[in-house]
Amino acid sequence: MPSPANQDLILVGGGHSHCLVLRMLAMQPIPGVRITLVSPEPRSPYSGMLPGLIAGHYSLQQTHVDLYRLCLATGARFVQAAVTHIDNKHRQLQLSDGSLLGYDWLSLDVGATPDLSPLGTDLPEQVVAVKPVSSFYARWTQWINDNQGTLLAVVGGGAGGTEMVLAIAEYYRQHRKMIQLSLISGSTLLPGYPPGVRRKMQARLQQYGIDVLENTVVENQNGNLMANGQPLDRHKILWCTGVRGIPLFEQCELACDERGFVRVNQTLQSLSDTRVFAAGDCAAFPQPLPKAGVYAVRQAKTLAHNLRASIQGQPLKPYRPQRRFLSLLSAGGKDAVASRGGGTPSLAGPMIWRWKDRIDQTFMRKFDTELPPMPTATANPDALHCAGCGAKVGSESLGNALSTLQPHINPGIEAGVDAADDAAVIQWPADHKLVQSLDFFPAFIDEPYRFGRIAALHSLSDLYAMNATPHSALANITLSWNHPRLQGRDMTRLMAGAMYELNQAKCTLVGGHTIEGPQMAAGFTVNGSASPDTLWHKKGARPGDVIILTKPVGSGVQLAAMMHGKKLRGHWLASTLDILLQSNRPAQQAMSRNTVHACTDITGFGLLGHLYEICSQSQVSMAIDIPSVPLLPGTLELIQEGVTSTLSEANRQILMQCQYDDAINDEVLTALCDPQTSGGLVFCIPAAQQDGALQQLAINGVNSTVIGKVLVKDEKNAASIFIN
Incomplete structure (x- = not known):
């Protein structure tokens, strides 16, 4: 029997510190502590590889930590939601889904939000904030897919803005598309960096034909963007300068600095609540630190130790930030500039990019191929539970x-x-x-x-x-x-x-x-x-009816992937859970205005199993059009990797009642037999009502598909379902 937990440790945010803390605490669990990670997205971006993602050097999967997989591997619970309020007095969080989540210990690693105050409250529509990174990539993809213009400016001459504009230039170079790029800095280019770094990055900006405007202030004057008093006429403006604390901290009782970041002491504890910790960009340290990912990574070890020590009543350790750190700036193509500061010479070129790539890939492998083995429940001989x-x-x-x-x-x-x-x-x-x-x-x-x-x-x-x-x-x-x-x-x-x-x-x-x-x-x-x-039944289907399905299938495979650990893909699972959370009530209400000859919901016996029930009850046969059957994202890929539900083999017995060509992939047949949780409805209705029914379902917000038709039962043919 597993040992019971008696305290809840909640990690809010999937930042670099928390991802590493989960690994560290999984390797040496805190007895009696249950860990929960809360994040609005199932994937967390690694900021160091964002320029490479924009430039096209990396895929989305390579640059994001899969939080579902990470939590599964480390034994933590995952709640996909945003925190909207922190109630310190009652030690509970208000979540974006309307629910409450109680805690005994709390750690915050939620990053920062762009400081758009120079633009006022009426934000021009062409301005896009690069942070949060998790939502920026989707907006960037939409921009390039829609061809929304060729004049683009990046505001912010620091490392983030400079890397971003070079990455965009490289993307357009690779795809042989025209674009006019500007980099606008409120001071000099790359303030705080050695002159050698600035010269090398300036040379690369010139090679890409990027117009650099230094000591230029961008303001919003009556809804018009101005740069040093001159109109800033651009189709899109990416805002990469200045950050402040997220709105969550504005209404909570945690002590914050003038920019809205949570004040912490040397042990990463909140100055107003010793049971609350903060790390990464959201924390304000006694000695101000740059908002750089290298600090968040180094803070993880101290944070993990102090969370454990605080819960167990042991001495805490101070976090001592590094005085100097290696800075590796992406320079568009597979090229980078390196500097360690303090007068050391800077280096640049493809070799530096390969060095940076090796460091970044090594870091990301910690959350992919090098995840710790899934935890197993340990027996507690002292735990006796009554029946x-x-x-x-x-x-x-x-x-x-x-x-x-x-x-x-x-x-x-x-x-x-x-x-x-x-x-x-x-x-x-x-x-x-x-x-x-x-x-x-x-x-x-x-x-x-x-x-x-x-x-x-x-x-x-x-x-x-x-x-x-x-x-x-x-x-x-x-x-x-x-x-x-x-x-x-x-x-x-x-x-x-x-x-x-x-x-x-x-x-x-x-x-x-x-x-x-x-x-x-x-x-x-x-x-x-x-x-x-007005009751619907499984009997009553008639030859000539069309068969309508209201949800994609494959949830059994997706849920089984959680048992396989590293084969799970968090974004696929997130899509599956969204489908499972769709009620069948709108479909029922839409179809109640039509003639429904037969109906059933698709659950444990899979699509084919439940269709066979209609065939048996109605004394008919069916023809199913495979290309028309919607599948959840990743279903066939997981089946090809050997992932199936434990009920799948038993469900496949229904194939004895089916007739299909040998050319049909076995993975597809497995998907049709996959047991479903909170599956969709199947309706058999007269063909003449098909268009009206699909239209009414769409009005009710239901995505539905005609997947086949009902046939006359051939008593000489053993098959009840013909799969085409």
Whole structure:
């Protein structure tokens, strides 16, 4: 049995310091501490390789840390959300998804935001801030794809702006496109760098034909950008100068400096709360430091030690920034300029770029091929856990979690979750059918809020597949063995997520049961109401019907990739989770205005398995057009790497009821048999209603696809499904 946790350490931000801290703490875990990383994006950019990414030397994957994979490998939980408020008094975070996340210890590594104050509050639309880096690349890609102009200026003559303008020039050189580039600096070029570095970088700017404007101030005058009083007429202006603290710190009670950065002492602790640490660009040190990634990397070791020492009541170590550091500036092509300062000569050329490339690639391998092995649960011989009613979660933890819930209340509920009765009491209309379903499964992600949402949606899907209106639900929850305080936090987040979806569906939570166990799990018994003449069934499909599918398939493969560790791709998983969080309610509402001969939701038996159920119930056959079946990103790639769900082999038995050409890839057949969680709906409708149905689904925000048609069943042919 795994050792229970009794404290929560939350790392906010996927910056360089936190990525390294996760590795360090995974190699030597802190007993009794559960670590959670919170970040709005599943990938974190490595700033040192951003110029190479823009220039075309690297791919997006090479330059970004996959935070899902990193957390999986280091045993940390990952919450994909932004923090919108820090409540120091109650030690909890408000997240962008509306949920709360409690903590015992907090570390901040969230970078900085561009200081756009010189431009005023009315920001001209042609100005694009390079930071945050994570969102800049998408905007840059859109710019070059849309061919939005050929006049571009980079404002900021420091290292970041100079590297950026040279990288852009190199990209356009490689693609033989025309562009006029300017680099605008409020002072001299590369202030603070040795004269030799400035001369070498100036020479490369001249080689690319980049116009350099030094001692030039850019201002916003009545919505018009001016440079030293002259109009700055550019199609796009990249802002690479000056940063300040992110808006999060403006409203929290942490002590900050005049630019909004969190003040810390020599041990990286907040001056106003010793349980809060900060590192990287978001921290303001007693002796001001440049906002450079080399400091964030060096701070990681001190941060990891001090987090451990603080939690365990041991002495902390001071962070001592390096006086000098190696500076390697990208110079457009596979070329770089090196300097260590202090009067040492600068070096430049392709050899320096190869040196920089080797250093950067070595750093990134720490989070890719050199990730530590996935942690395994260690047995705790002293941990004894009761069974039977002794396994129930403590009443205080349960009560605190339920006290925050505000369930939607439907008519006819005489006793529900707000009452202390032993069971729910519901009045049911005599002229309606009770449609009831139950689903329950272990958590496939360790993020309770998202898991609660998906578990509720998965359960409600059975009602939508029968055209029933959700009415009420009972919860069945298993929480991992942890300290009651942590169990309360998990229960609060899980039920907040579930309640969000139940309330969206106007489904009243009327009660449930909660126990402890080795793994978090959740399920719901859902009750729906339907008029007898409007119910949908699996029987009723007719020859000539078209088959409409409302969600891509492949979630089983994507979730199985988490078990394979290094085969997981965070951006694929993030896309999958977004699909799983799409309710089938809009699809049901759109199709309720059409003639639906048969319907089912795609879950554990996979697409082919559930289509076969319709064939059997309706006594028909089907023809499926493979190119029309939508797949989740990366599904076929993962299957080719040997990733499949544990239920996949059993599901493939359905292929005995199918007829297909030997030329069809086996990976495709595996995807069609892949078990789905919170999958889409399949409708069989008259072909004459196809266009209207697809249009109504689109109006309701549902991406749907016609994947085949219903055929007359040939009693002489053993096949029920023909795959083309």
